[in-house]
Amino acid sequence: MGITSFQSLAGVTTSTDHPIQSHSTFGENEQIVKIMLSESSTFGEVINHDFSILEIDASKTYVVVYVSLTDIEWMDVMGFSYEILYENYAEMNRWDTNPALLRDFTSYAALTTQLQDIEDTYPDIAKLYDLGQSVQGRTIWGLKITDNPTVEEDEPEVRICGCHHGNELMSVELPLLLAWYLVDNYGSDPYIEGLVNDRETWIIPMVNPDGREANTRYNANGIDLNRDYGYMWDVYSDCYTQPETRAIRTHALDNNFVLSLSFHTSGDIVNYIWNYK
Template structure:
């Protein structure tokens, strides 16, 4: 068996073994978004500029005020460390930063250069595109129908299916079991974020009845694999969706309008994840991204700890120990609003952690 699949499965097996509680046992933050069910989507014109026109820049981090100011410019931040902010920027945004007295440095002229796809284009084909991902999910569901069922959870701006693969011992029946969710590609250009949920799905179905621990998890939990939340962005090779909205700033909990989001849950992709969460008993979830090597836990929007801080840190430490990634509080890394983590914990008490691969 592929060693990469084994390592992914091992991490999840250890984490899943901790998950034997119900949602009602969690302390839920009291700031519940009253407009959770409101559908506010309005179709917008696609204003995305091709990735070849987007630079990757670094900006000296003088203080927290620097970060707040940069965030107000609607730049897509990739990483923040003690000295620099790393972000995407158009030439116009770079000029604006210079006018405002910042000193941006161009690290890469475009995304393909940063990823090495310009020199090694064959690398790009090692990642699943939308059609290949769809075929993989259909193959799993048709090969293992007794434990896997494929659902169309919703559709993207351009009408692509947002697939959810349910893995459990009775996939056609809604049982009173803990439910887990694994999402990839909120950002369409983070290709690796699709691969890990897919690998995990294969690991579960191929080792069912062979590995006793995996068999137990499949028999006693409902596991949802959603590898590509932003299929339009993935097909276009861009971070944002087809409406030029950063989906991981579009969730309604503590929404602020970052990432060009016009209103809470304005996009069909985030509406899909919201409706799926409301219809299911999601207790624990992982949202995959690609930028750093962090296990990013809530809160992201404020510095105060959650009521479940010890439990959340324990889960993050387990993942960090086996992956080599560094557990970090989201706000301590850099503040975000309207993201999947805070929505999940703030609105229904599910512990959602961002894994930056």
């Protein structure tokens, strides 16, 4: 798939700093629950509660979602019928019984090394930038791939992000693989050469490095970064409360992105704007 076919666009609005209310403690894993849809638990009520949805039955007889303790209490009050499928994300993916599965994915340290290797190996078309720091001080890396990576040219700009949710491990791998594919095939594939020469592609494989290291959905303040942006936010007391989302916002304001794609691994879904529901 060519970059020009990506059709997910991220909006940017203003932000102020306010105290935050954590949705989950850092490192806490949510349970995975099947909610049976009936008269007491309509599809609309489940959607409006802003669960993170893993699966929707085609006949809408049930949905599978992540839930926190607060969500469980809410479902009990609402009288929902539900079944706990897994106690946490690690159990669902068998990481608790087979840790080698987790080791196969790229850690923050390994990602940093690979991005530096790309910059060192392909300095004419790749430049690594420090976009900001996470809560725990890890660098949020942005790799710029274009024919003049140190110059801001009048070209369309594309942004590819991964790992807003730290336990969605494959969301790191896809942007990283794309980066390697672009630089490795530049000079030998005319189509790839055109993509690199005629646009500026920013690849940010790990928006939430603290969450990745702790293998949790949230950042180190217990905040879901994908619910902390400015458009239609309503989960927390304010938007852009975290250093990670502020770094992404600042980067967006400093550039003119015509396309933006954020990888997740929660389900076989392609969301288009505006996808706050």
